Amino acid sequence: MGRSPCCEKTGLKKGPWTPEEDQKLIDYIQKHGYGNWRTLPKNAGLQRCGKSCRLRWTNYLRPDVKRGRFSYEEEETIIIQLHSVLGNKWSSIAARLPGRTDNEIKNYWNTHIRKRLLRMGIDPVTHNPRLDLLDLSSILSSSLYNKSQMNMARLLGAQSFVNPEILRLASSLISSQRENQNPDFVFQDIEESQVQNQYNPPLMQGQGIPPAPFSNNEVQLMINPNVDQFQSNVADFSSWQQDLTEDYVPLPANYNNYYVSDPSFSFASVLSTHSSSPTPLNSNSTYFNSSSTEDERESYSSNIYKFDQIPYF
DNA sequence: AATTTCCCCAACCGCGAAGTT
DNA sequence: TAACTTCGCGGTTGGGGAAAT
Structure with a gap:
């Protein structure tokens, strides 16, 4: 296909639009509409190419353009x-x-x-957690390194830490322990629940990891015959999760529910390299946590943006 | 107060898709 | 159906204001 230049390059103005140019464009479109962007600037008396006019109109001058900060709901959406x-x-x-x-x-x-997701160790492309995106320097320099019970060396040295499956089981255990302690913690402490869940990767169709069919004792035995040591590791791991993001602006609470399609928690992708797969279009990766209540969905998800109505391409 | 660095966002560029001849 | 035209999208840039030095 041949490609023609969008406009004559000579004699056409570029750069920021002046109020006079804006007014000319508005006046013309209000009178005649914008049937042909190529001829519009000439007819409107503008020394601009049609492309520039279209962009200016659609991005700025159009009367229905909403300006100003993005609302919470918009950002969440x-x-x-x-x-x-x-x-x-x-x-x-x-x-x-x-x-x-x-x-x-x-x-x-x-x-x-994008920047916020990167700081939180979340791949902005895949929305999967990525350890290599975490700002490790800030993590290490944060107070957690000094104050917490976390022993990084022990964690990094632990066999369980490099085995995604074991990690999943450990995380599952953490989740179940929390839930047993306080089933409503999601509503009582949104930030905590965010930290708890934010590293969950979207569950893809066909790649979902089934819930752990093991008891806590079985898990502990698989990971470490020393139960006390294991529990200590889990506690450290849990606190690490919480501390990781305490300096950051929290994401909308839905972010977690959205990803926590499976209550069995998985850190596998945190430690593995990021998925190079394109942004998932699979609807299974998008449903809300089945355990979340209707109230919760109402609170954090605007009905304006009904997710299940999004067509897939 | 002057200079430098950082950050935001309006606008540009190149490309592919769709429409027209 | 090939050639051409127009539109619209996504990535990128650079001007200018804010913040830091």
């Missing part, structure tokens, strides 16, 4: 529901966020959300 499913399909995401443009969402993602 972008992070949890749309980007994890659609990936960098900014226009598709924008189509589901009334008043927001693809450019605006893209910018917001790249300047705010």
Whole structure:
């Protein structure tokens, strides 16, 4: 296919738009619409290429463009529901966020959300946890290293720490212990629950790890015959999880519910290299935690953005 | 107060898809 | 159906303001 330049390169203005240019464009479109972007600038008396005019209109001048900070619900929708499913399909995401443009969402993602996810050790592309993305220096310099019961050397040296399956079982045990202690902790302490769950990878169809069919004792025996030592490791591990993110702005609570499609906790992907697979489009990776209540969903997920209505491409 | 560095975001660029001739 | 045109998307850039030195 031949490709023509979008406009004559000579004599056309580039760069920021002036208020006069904006007004010309608005006036013209209000009178005539924007049927043909190529001829529009000439007809409107603008020394701009059609592409520039279209961009200016769609991203800035359009009357339904909502400006200003992204709301909590909008951010939540972008992070949890749309980007994890659609990936960098900014226009598709924008189509589901009334008043927001693809450019605006893209910018917001790249300047705010993406950085935050990276700091939290979450791959912004796959939404999977990645140990190699964690800011280890900040972790090590944080107070946890000095104050906590965590013994990094012991953890790193522990056999269980390099075996994803064992890790999953250990994590499962942590989860079950917590739940037994306080079944409603999700509602009582959102941040804690976020820390608890935020490293959960999305559960993909066909790659989900079945819940551990082992008792706590069996798990402990598999990991370490020294039960006390194991429990200590688990406690350290748990506190580490919590401390990791205490300096960061928490993600919306839904983020965790969203990922915790399986209550058996998995750290496997934290320690493994990141998945190079593209952003999952599998609907199974997107459903809400079945254990979350309707109230919870109502609280943190706007009904405006019904997730199950998103078409897949 | 001056300079440098960092960060944000509006705008540009290149490409592919879709439409038209 | 090939050639051409137009549109729209996603990645990237760079100007300018804010923060740091």
